[in-house]
Amino acid sequence: MTAVTESAAADLVGSADSGTDPMVPHRYRVVRRRLETRDTVTQLLEPLDEPIPAFAPGQFAMLYAFGVGEVPISMSGDPSRVELLQHTLRNVGAVTGALCAARPGAVIGVRGPFGTSWDLNSAYGHDLVFIAGGIGLAPLRSALLQALSQRERYRRLVLLLGVRNPDELMFRKDLRSWKGLFDVDVEITVDRGAPGWRGQVGVVTTLLPQAPFDPDNAVAFVCGPEVMLRFTALGLSQRGVPAQRIRLSTERNMKCGVGLCGHCQLGPVLVCRDGPVFSYDRLAPLLHVREL
Amino acid sequence: MTDEVAGIATRLAKHPFLAGMPDVHVQALAGLARLQRWPADTRLFSEHRTADRFFLLEEGLVYIEMPIPGQEDMVLETVRGGDVLGWSWLFPPYVWHFSALTVAPTEAIVLAAAGVRERCEASPEFGYDLIRRVAGVAIQRLHAVRLRLMNLYDPTPPRR
Numbered sequence: 001m002t003a004v005t006e007s008a009a010a011d012l013v014g015s016a017d018s019g020t021d022p023m024v025p026h027r028y029r030v031v032r033r034r035l036e037t038r039d040t041v042t043q044l045l046e047p048l049d050e051p052i053p054a055f056a057p058g059q060f061a062m063l064y065a066f067g068v069g070e071v072p073i074s075m076s077g078d079p080s081r082v083e084l085l086q087h088t089l090r091n092v093g094a095v096t097g098a099l100c101a102a103r104p105g106a107v108i109g110v111r112g113p114f115g116t117s118w119d120l121n122s123a124y125g126h127d128l129v130f131i132a133g134g135i136g137l138a139p140l141r142s143a144l145l146q147a148l149s150q151r152e153r154y155r156r157l158v159l160l161l162g163v164r165n166p167d168e169l170m171f172r173k174d175l176r177s178w179k180g181l182f183d184v185d186v187e188i189t190v191d192r193g194a195p196g197w198r199g200q201v202g203v204v205t206t207l208l209p210q211a212p213f214d215p216d217n218a219v220a221f222v223c224g225p226e227v228m229l230r231f232t233a234l235g236l237s238q239r240g241v242p243a244q245r246i247r248l249s250t251e252r253n254m255k256c257g258v259g260l261c262g263h264c265q266l267g268p269v270l271v272c273r274d275g276p277v278f279s280y281d282r283l284a285p286l287l288h289v290r291e292l
Numbered sequence: 293m294t295d296e297v298a299g300i301a302t303r304l305a306k307h308p309f310l311a312g313m314p315d316v317h318v319q320a321l322a323g324l325a326r327l328q329r330w331p332a333d334t335r336l337f338s339e340h341r342t343a344d345r346f347f348l349l350e351e352g353l354v355y356i357e358m359p360i361p362g363q364e365d366m367v368l369e370t371v372r373g374g375d376v377l378g379w380s381w382l383f384p385p386y387v388w389h390f391s392a393l394t395v396a397p398t399e400a401i402v403l404a405a406a407g408v409r410e411r412c413e414a415s416p417e418f419g420y421d422l423i424r425r426v427a428g429v430a431i432q433r434l435h436a437v438r439l440r441l442m443n444l445y446d447p448t449p450p451r452r
């Protein structure tokens with residue numbers, strides 16, 4: 001990202017005191033940048049202005065690389081740590097490239113939090129099954145951290161993660177520590193093994209038939225590219241998880257993030273306002289339509 | 293029925309691959325089965341060798357591999373406790389198309405292929421039941437391979 005000073009950023013956002021207008025970005029400074037994989041970076045941000053309101057896992061923010069553009073990015077941090085925001089970004093284009101490149105000290109704009117959450121509170125007393133494909137682990141990480149901080153409220157906690165190859169595993173420290181917990185089941189599978197890999201090989205859906213949860217009592221949270229969502233939801237249905245208890249996080253290109261511009265329309269819904277998290281019974285008819 | 297065969301029958305009945313199979317068939321299979329365990333890094337079978345058995349895995353993890361000359365064997369997929377391993381025994385020429393290697397200590401019920409084939413011939417009802425189960429697993433694995441070909445985790449839509 002082009003280095004942006006705090007005062008230049010203040011000019012770009014109009015005012016350092018951005019108030020609560022959801023269209024005005026709040027300035028945040030990168031305080032730590034961690035390379036997760038070859039093309040994925042986690043940025044830790046601290047507020048320079050009034051911080052944005054607390055978020056719920058599953059929600060997203062619009063991150064603004066000044067002079068380049070703005071994109072929706074999920075919260076990947078611990079929701080109880082309001083003083084710092086954490087986002088994990090995969091560099092796929094101009095804006096994510098600029099945001100990934102931002103070094104400590106760089107200033108970026110943040111609007112949000114927006115959209116629906118995973119709504120963990122409605123899953124008290126259930127088995128929680130988190131299923132992630134690739135970068136989809138980012139928004140689920142927040143939910144998992146919240147569930148772990150309230151461990152007694154839930155029954156089994158299961159994380160099923162699929163990535164293309166072992167080099168693409170992110171949040172390695174977290175994965176190690178979650179694997180070490182006796183009351184969390186973590187299963188990881190890769191499309192292609194590599195020297196030294198002694199784990200499972202196959203797509204994430206192959207983990208479903210035997211994953212240790214009770215379909216009658218489970219709530220599933222799924223995040224990944226759309227094809228993965230479709231097939232994972234089918235696999236969960238085949239295991240007997242009812243569609244209302246399968247929650248999927250969807251993606252669409254966005255502009256305003258607050259339901260004004262129509263950019264993120266998916267049939268009758270606006271993903272930024274009505275989503276990004278939807279239950280499968282609501283999303284299924286839309287996921288299976290071409291050209292939506 | 294000996295105690296050993298009865299014990300195997302109980303374990304067969306609990307294996308997900310045979311869930312719901314009528315008792316009489318399970319008992320018949322038990323007479324063709326034995327229990328076996330292996331440490332990690334044991335080759336269970338190799339490509340081109342006679343496929344004279346198949347495995348109902350109870351514990352462990354097994355790589356299904358394809359040897360590639362001059363390179364490390366390519367891992368195609370893993371199977372684990374609860375899965376069935378091997379179906380080359382079911383169709384001529386009864387040779388393995390791939391190799392299988394344990395990557396963790398593994399325990400399985402091993403079934404003698406010739407005896408199971410004979411039973412399929414003798415009892416079409418049993419044969420149909422078994423083939424339906426094998427077909428179900430084969431379809432699941434075919435789907436998984438197709439998904440892998442689609443590059444499931446890459447968010448960038450393929451260019452036309």
Ligand SMILES: Cc1cc2nc3c(=O)[nH]c(=O)nc-3n(C[C@H](O)[C@H](O)[C@H](O)COP(=O)(O)OP(=O)(O)OC[C@H]3O[C@@H](n4cnc5c(N)ncnc54)[C@H](O)[C@@H]3O)c2cc1C
Pocket residue numbers: 060069071072073074075088089090091092093094095096097135138139250251252253254276447448449
């Ligand atoms: C609610 C929501 C949450 C998101 N959370 C994250 C996150 O936590 N981390 C993260 O890295 N990304 C996340 N994304 C995706 C991210 O917003 C896009 O990757 C980003 O908008 C791409 O912008 P760009 O300018 O870098 O690339 P562009 O130049 O716009 O696009 C580059 C390439 O990526 C493809 N592309 C762009 N956006 C998407 C998309 N949404 N899905 C699939 N392909 C796309 C384009 O077709 C193009 O081939 C999220 C998206 C949404 C809607």
Ligand code: FES
Pocket residue numbers: 253254255256257258259260261262263264265270271272273
């Ligand atoms: S991004 Fe503008 S309506 Fe959703």
